[in-house]
Amino acid sequence: xxxxxxxxxxxxxxxxxxxxxxxxxxxxxxxxxxxxxxxxxxxxxxxxxxxxxxxxxxxxxxxxxxxxxxxxxxxxxxxxxxxxxxxxxxxxxxxxxxxxxxxxxxxxxxxxxxxxxxxxxxxxxxxxxxxxxxxxxxxxxxxxxxxxxxxxxxxxxxxxxxxxxxxxxxxxxxxxxxxxxx
Numbered sequence: 001x002x003x004x005x006x007x008x009x010x011x012x013x014x015x016x017x018x019x020x021x022x023x024x025x026x027x028x029x030x031x032x033x034x035x036x037x038x039x040x041x042x043x044x045x046x047x048x049x050x051x052x053x054x055x056x057x058x059x060x061x062x063x064x065x066x067x068x069x070x071x072x073x074x075x076x077x078x079x080x081x082x083x084x085x086x087x088x089x090x091x092x093x094x095x096x097x098x099x100x101x102x103x104x105x106x107x108x109x110x111x112x113x114x115x116x117x118x119x120x121x122x123x124x125x126x127x128x129x130x131x132x133x134x135x136x137x138x139x140x141x142x143x144x145x146x147x148x149x150x151x152x153x154x155x156x157x158x159x160x161x162x163x164x165x166x167x168x169x170x171x172x173x174x175x176x177x178x179x180x181x182x
Contacts, residue, residue: 011112018102024089031073031087036080040072040100046093047157050085051165061166063131064090064158066151070120071095090158140169141177 007015021044024030031037033053041048048065050073062085065071073083077100107114134143144167148154154163155178164174 007116008112011110011116014106014110014113015098015103018099018106019096022095022097024093024095026089026091026093028089028093029086030071030089030095031076031083031085033084033086034082036082037073037076038100040070040077040098040103042096042098043067043069043071044094044096046095047090048087048093048095049090049158049162049166050087052085059165060168061162063127064151064162064166070124072100074124090162135168140167140173141180143167144174144177145181 019042024046026046030041030048031039043065045067048069048071049061050063050065050071052060052062054060065087071087073085073087075081076083076085103113103117107117134146138146144163147163147167151157160174161171164171167174169177
């Protein structure tokens with residue numbers, strides 16, 4: 001948390017009271033589509049993907065979360081509506097599960113927690129905007145290179161079909177890109 005903003009021991013203790021360290025196995029859905037979530041997560045270890053499913057069952061990866069990421073269906077939490085995304089552990093993960101309504105209650109009482117919350121939202125927005133710019137302005141090869149820069153060992157830790165979906169291409173197209181890059 002201190003990498004986001006300075007957090008006092010008292011603030012940390014308040015957040016600890018509404019958090020629980022959990023271990024989840026690969027394949028576990030921590031937020032399900034059409035579920036109204038009430039939790040947010042701080043990923044300590046492992047990888048989580050966020051994806052959208054079409055009615056025909058086709059999946060589109062929106063994001064990958066690596067350690068020390070805040071993971072949440074933010075729009076669903078803010079609006080108290082069903083999530084349109086599924087969040088699934090790609091590997092065994094360790095994460096802090098945080099009760100979102102309790103965080104909001106603490107924000108009302110504690111300006112330091114409110115500041116931390118604002119900083120987390122800023123980080124989420126910055127990542128979202130960067131991803132949007134990549135999708136709009138980069139071709140598939142450059143999106144892949146950008147992903148490899150963000151996650152240097154991406155090819156070893158995330159299955160090819162998930163990478164391809166994240167890039168908005170087919171696995172065959174990704175194979176061709178990889179082959180050209182050597």
